[in-house]
Amino acid sequence: MAARGAFSNRLGFILAAAGSAVGLGNIWKFPFEVGLGGGAAFVGMYLLFCFLLCFPVMVTEVAIGRKTQKNAIGAFNSLGFKKWNFIGKLGIFCGILILSFYNVIAGWAFGYFFEMAVGNFSISQNFGVYTSNVLKVGAYAVVFMLFTAFFVSKGVSGGIERLAKILMPSLIFMIFCLVGYALTLPNAFEGIKFYLVPDLSEITMSTVGGALRQAFFSLSLGMGALITYGSYLSKSDNIVSSAAFITLADVGIAFIAGLMIFPLVAFNNGGDMSLVQSSQAGPALIFVTLPGVFETLGAGLGAFVGAFFFLLLSFAALTSTVSLLEVPVSYVVDEWKLDRKVAVGAVALLIFIIGLPSMLANGASGFFSGSFTMPGGSTDFLSLAALSADTLLLFGGFFIVTFAAYVWKKENLHEELAEGFDGYHASFVKTFIDFAISYVCPVLLAILFVLVFLNNFFGINLL
Numbered sequence: 438m439a440a441r442g443a444f445s446n447r448l449g450f451i452l453a454a455a456g457s458a459v460g461l462g463n464i465w466k467f468p469f470e471v472g473l474g475g476g477a478a479f480v481g482m483y484l485l486f487c488f489l490l491c492f493p494v495m496v497t498e499v500a501i502g503r504k505t506q507k508n509a510i511g512a513f514n515s516l517g518f519k520k521w522n523f524i525g526k527l528g529i530f531c532g533i534l535i536l537s538f539y540n541v542i543a544g545w546a547f548g549y550f551f552e553m554a555v556g557n558f559s560i561s562q563n564f565g566v567y568t569s570n571v572l573k574v575g576a577y578a579v580v581f582m583l584f585t586a587f588f589v590s591k592g593v594s595g596g597i598e599r600l601a602k603i604l605m606p607s608l609i610f611m612i613f614c615l616v617g618y619a620l621t622l623p624n625a626f627e628g629i630k631f632y633l634v635p636d637l638s639e640i641t642m643s644t645v646g647g648a649l650r651q652a653f654f655s656l657s658l659g660m661g662a663l664i665t666y667g668s669y670l671s672k673s674d675n676i677v678s679s680a681a682f683i684t685l686a687d688v689g690i691a692f693i694a695g696l697m698i699f700p701l702v703a704f705n706n707g708g709d710m711s712l713v714q715s716s717q718a719g720p721a722l723i724f725v726t727l728p729g730v731f732e733t734l735g736a737g738l739g740a741f742v743g744a745f746f747f748l749l750l751s752f753a754a755l756t757s758t759v760s761l762l763e764v765p766v767s768y769v770v771d772e773w774k775l776d777r778k779v780a781v782g783a784v785a786l787l788i789f790i791i792g793l794p795s796m797l798a799n800g801a802s803g804f805f806s807g808s809f810t811m812p813g814g815s816t817d818f819l820s821l822a823a824l825s826a827d828t829l830l831l832f833g834g835f836f837i838v839t840f841a842a843y844v845w846k847k848e849n850l851h852e853e854l855a856e857g858f859d860g861y862h863a864s865f866v867k868t869f870i871d872f873a874i875s876y877v878c879p880v881l882l883a884i885l886f887v888l889v890f891l892n893n894f895f896g897i898n899l900l
């Protein structure tokens with residue numbers, strides 16, 4: 438066990454897993470998905486999915502990891518169900534795909550740290566020029582991957598844990614300050630209305646699918662990241678309460694990021710919220726919205742706050758990229774017995790190369806920037822990679838709970854969850870988890886996966 442590494446205590450695990458969950462998904466992706474999904478109705482569904490469907494998947498992943506002390510593929514082998522290790526294989530594939538584009542966006546955010554530091558607020562008008570400058574964004578992406586590789590090579594307690602301990606609280610504090618500021622700006626209320634007052638006519642199949650995909654992505658579920666992190670967790674720790682904390686922290690941070698962004702969008706556009714469904718929305722949303730707002734703070738303070746914000750966002754992204762890289766690395770180290778540093782170098786390089794088309798997908802190459810035909814019109818490579826990966830997470834989530842409930846058997850899952858949780862067997866939460874993994878999650882995830890898949894990729898709307 439010692440050779441594999443372990444978290445030094447429960448707090449270390451919680452912070453690392455929350456660090457994995459909280460990232461670009463909360464601050465970059467959540468707001469634009471809410472925007473594209475039509476606002477508050479999307480938010481409501483997202484919250485429902487997080488607690489009803491995702492929380493049970495999260496406890497299951499962590500329990501499988503801790504029980505077996507193995508990576509995402511090895512865990513299934515070690516439980517004696519080798520045939521089911523396709524779930525882990527799919528997870529590793531998904532992790533590689535996600536990291537390949539996530540690293541590009543993280544590079545953009547990191548680059549914005551420098552742009553804000555020199556007071557280049559007008560970058561929001563030239564965002565397309567920025568992202569199509571391959572040398573620039575490519576260099577940031579290289580640096581970001583090197584940071585990620587560095588922390589993963591130090592192992593869980595040396596790198597990942599220490600990083601999360603300092604940075605998460607700072608980011609939360611900063612977002613709260615920005616929410617306070619945003620709410621004082623003209624037209625802020627229009628943004629809040631869009632965000633919090635639901636318009637039920639906005640609920641369509643693509644909104645439901647978007648909310649579910651976002652819930653899985655944001656909580657780092659469905660690809661074995663939490664099997665991997667769970668494998669470093671000690672037997673005396675309470676999985677259920679840890680998972681509850683992680684879910685609450687992740688959802689809470691996404692929620693306050695929305696409270697920050699939507700008033701700012703409304704402020705920038707004189708109360709007109711249609712922008713969030715226009716061409717400036719999508720992956721560009723925070724990058725075109727925030728600089729103009731920082732500018733209103735005045736040159737000096739604006740540069741300071743802007744730079745600090747994007748620095749913290751980059752750190753939040755880093756605790757997520759670290760968990761994404763850890764999934765394939767942990768497999769290679771456990772099963773191929775490769776030295777950790779060699780494994781990290783090889784896997785990081787491979788993923789960086791796979792990410793090249795995503796890097797070219799925002800202006801640098803006409804082909805990668807828009808020639809992929811989808812039901813809603815043509816799209817770019819990065820958006821397609823993100824959509825495919827998110828959809829696969831639902832597939833993974835379905836198989837993980839189904840495996841635990843019906844193949845590994847839920848008695849074994851409960852036994853693992855009871856370790857470190859006195860009174861688990863008599864608790865309400867056990868009844869909830871039992872019901873959720875036996876019926877609610879498998880049935881709803883299967884149905885929703887099929888509906889989402891047909892809708893996203895073939896434009897077929899069965900609802």
Ligand code: PFF
Pocket residue numbers: 457458459460461462463532535654655656657658660662757758760761
């Ligand atoms: N949850 C991360 C975010 O919201 O930014 C992204 C992510 C990390 C997804 C790790 C999946 C994963 F395994």
